[in-house]
Amino acid sequence: MDAQLKRGFLEICVLAAMREEDAYGYKIIKDLSPYMEISESTLYPILKRLEQSGCVTVYSVEHNGRLRKYYRITDTGREKIGEFLSEWDSLMRAYRFIRGDEHYD
């Protein structure tokens, strides 16, 4: 998949992983692992970008004598998931066109 496209897609997946409850790096990796392959080093820049674009907020919690960073989805982040889902139909139309399969359902 095109790197740019994949990155945008992964951003939505990461946001979805913290939709129910705040999450930390390793938890996101574990939660996403049944659905896709994502490494820590891929996740790091994504989290960084989501934080900068105001889609998540970050806070640290002391855990077993060390600090653990938690990520919380913001309203902007939820809107982003919503936008992605609402674009799905047009995405599928484009997919069918790319496949050259007019009867794809």
Add this chain to the structure above:
Amino acid sequence: MTKMEYLKKLKHALRRVKADERKKSLAYFSEVIDDRMEDGIPESDAVAELESVEAAAERIIAEAEAQGQLKKRLSAWEVSLIVVGFPLWFPVLLTIGIVLLTLYLLVWIIIVTLFLVSAALVVAAPAGIVGLFQLLDQNVASAFAVLATGLVGSGLGIALFIPVLYIAQAYLKATPLMWNKLTGRKAGY
């Protein structure tokens, strides 16, 4: 590879990244490894499951570059300015270095002097005893005065020795810390 080794290598690979961002990246990887270990994965496996240091560094650097978080590289004219300015900045730097070294050694000289004073005072007791026997048949009062002075001197010498020893140890211990501060190095990975 241990966690510390991985982080140390990563830190080295990220030397082009600005300090603040590099610190954040290292904290993230440290946390991820700790979380894996807490999940029951042995340290070496937890590290092995990560992407290689080179691959991880490449991603971090690419992102940092896109966000202007790389250290500024010297431009051609800055480099030439450094070269042309060599006769000026080198003697200044050398002088500062020598002054700092002198100050550092000066403290050692004071410590050594205090040790010598202490040693000289301790010798006063045996000297007092010798004085006692030499003067005993001439003037008993003077003989005992010499002995008393000697004993007091030794007492002072021993009393001085302990704090000086303590200061010397503390100063020795502080030496690497001062050096790290001077060179901007930090403890840890």
